[in-house]
Amino acid sequence: MNMMSAIAAPEPTLSRTEVAGLVALAARTVPPLWPLESAIAVNPLAGFEEMPFEAALRHGASLFGARASLPLAQWRALLAEGRIDTRCLRDAAIGHLGGLYRARAVIAPGVTTLDLLMARLLHLPAGDSADAPPLAAPPMPPDAAFIAKWCAAFFDQGLAASPMPYRELGLYRAVLAIAGHDPAFHALAPGAGGQLLMTVAREPLSAIAEGLVALGVADTAAEAHLAALVARLPGWAGHIRWRCEYTDTDIAAGAPASMADLLALWLLLERARALTGAESGAGDQPRDTPPPHDATPQLAAHFGLAELAAHADNNLTRIATMDDNALGALFLTAAEESYANALVPQLQASAPAPAATAKPAAQLVFCIDVRSEPFRRALEATGAYETLGYAGFFGLPIALHRCGAARRQRRLPVLLSPRHDVTEAPLPGQAHTAAHLAAAATRDAQAKRLFAGAKQGIATAFATAEATGPLAGLLMAARTLAPRLTQRISAWVSPSRDAVLGPALGQQPDGYAHSPFILADKIGYASALFRLTGLSAATARLVVLVGHSGSAVNNPYAAALDCGACGGHSGGPNARILAAMLNDTAVREGLAARGIALPASTHFCAAEHNTTTDALMIFDRAAVPASHADDLARLEGDLARAGDANRARRAGLLGRTPQDVLTGALHWGEVRPEWGLAGNAAFLVGPRWWSQAIDLAGRAFLHSYDWRTDEDGTALTTILTAPMVVAQWINCQYLFSCLDNDRYGAGDKTTQNVIGGIGVVQGNGGDLRVGLPRQSLFRDDGTPFHVPQRLLTVVLAPLARVEAVVAANDILARLFGKGWVHLVVVDPTTGRARRWRRDAAPDTEGARPIDITLA
């Protein structure tokens, strides 16, 4: 490589458009990373879903330096707890060995191939470093630290006392303008680095094209080279993807940044280091694969057969050199089979439709979230209630403009863009209180700004601490020692926002082009509830649409406890909007014209289930007719009983008392207010009566569906291509965050700091952390609470209909065919279960799906 030619800007071989294409492809190495205020679960390997699951796991492990399995000791702990069936592990081992005949091949007297493998799975020490206790993360290489530092400064959302200059130029150019003054840059590239800063192209795509030539990267290797660079800081790269693809343009206005900016910076550093002869900084990626460990001596000792060590046998060598990731893959299969073998036969047995039942006292439509299921079961136990599952945004693609908020909130799945902007307005008779609330909110915001400015000011910092310290100390003591009392006092001083303000359907926020709801929209969204869930038009007197949210204080991951279908926000506003639509006389007439004639006696209510406390709040009580007051009072009593029961159940899982769970929801020091969606394992598509008798233990997403009212498969297509995809993202986030909490997860929550208002870092800097923290997945003793396993989707519908839907939708063919989601179809008339066959899997029957094999 010629130093002068590199400084003198070599002639690029790729056009800007070609580079743009390469950058776009490389960007897919990481998924988008949503900011804390609207945290959304994503599959960290989403960019590799075109690959078979196992290949993607290996590729991700290599690219991100991640582990591909839980440590063996943790798998064994799950087995010892009975959460994995030993018979399923044995079956997985037999499958791995190529069948029973080969598994029974004798290696030594009384020792079969299967014995060897089971010994490695169950008894022998781990073969590689995967079982070693987690070490402190190695320090970030200086080049990555340099870029991470400037990303943190550039993407700051107004928290920094001194904003980074030149942000309006874009990330790359802003850093170019500053790097010359940064000793870290000169340490990275002494001498020639400064010259390069002066001569390098100013436009990111041109700089990348130039950099690739200067570094001698062949055009054919350019995409892989760029992808490897994207993978070095997956958090910041994911944040850039979110800014570019999933947010409103005003957030990025004034500080534009694209993946090309980030890659241009990486190539700048690579060029600078090449010029100065410094070594590559890729010290953090990937983890080198250690040479295969040979467990033959341990196997010989385990079976008391000294001659085994001298025995030359292919099977022995194959088993003795399996690494812990390969052994872990068998545990993963066993975990999935253990769960399926317990669940699917129960679903087969309950497949035939029951005789018609009496009209329920009330119907409640919950979010599909796994946390709804145990609450629904507890409520059903209290009386004649019918519950249904529907996507928690209730089919409304909205952005909500909350009073006093600077930006709109996207309250819809990230798979959709908002089509309606909804603002808030005072409820009838609440205008005066609303004005007070607005004034108080303005005062609070001003006080916070003033305090932040005084706290960060060089001249005012100490005086501020002295002046406000005693008061802050008292408040902290109150929030520490009596958080529930503090909250009650706070609630007494300030009225509930939801009792004063509500979404206004007919009022459009200023300056937004999105159309308000017209009657046809309202009828469409109202009818979707019936079409997609199979809810009959013969509704009960009271139908309650139940959104959900979590409660957490001083918790950067609070949004992760809210509704994923609502973009990481609470689901109450969406429920209120759809309930208002369904109570609208004109909408009822429109529904009747579509064949959905609702009884005049039906009233729709909105509510919100707090998944941390199991309290359920009813909205807009004033709108409930007096004729329905008794119905509502009865229901509320039963909801309170159901909440108590579910809270007691959850408290047991958390190892606490129910009262302590309530305290945790308000305590600023609480690291695990609830288990969230930990344990998620299944996605059931069918009517509630199908699963009602089964204790699903809060591990199943439940989407109501009636195949009898969906002849063309439209509803099933919608359910599988949207809610199930969101469930798969959640499932994969939990799965991978559990397999390697350091790389795919966020690590220990207690040592994190919020940065820029957008994410968290470990310690005081570095990459934005992706995935879930350790406390969301593991118990305090380090054993996994979440069992890592892929989603099992079970559909109650005729096989031909499911086949047609999967064949017509690439995304489904990919998820099921490549092994990212397991699909089982239960025939509604015979109860026969069929499992979807993966691409290239042995086809024993000549048909695409094969019969499920159940123990």
Added chain:
Amino acid sequence: MRADTPHDLSLHRLRKIEIVTRAEDQHLVAGLLQTAGVGGWTMIRDVAGMGHAGFHQGKAIFNDASGLVMFVGVGEPAVIADVAKGLAGLFASLPGVTFLSDVEVLRSDYFARAGSA
């Protein structure tokens, strides 16, 4: 370039590019069009049709990233050629088809390179 027609309309010859791709890849294609300087384009969502992998369903109610989309852009030949060059790289690893054709338009200023109009 101008072309006279039997109807005495003053038409301008340009190039048209039509791209059918997966909805989940729409950001990549839009980025290329933007980079090449295409001033604007039409996007048709929920495109259904028959392909190598069978019939592609059109409409997905709750998922904008599911199914196929079609881009239609018009511009100067050099600009459209630049887009095609970038797409060749993209479609080496992603599914998608591109059609190029000559077109005549009434208002050429509508299709000027972004930033030059």
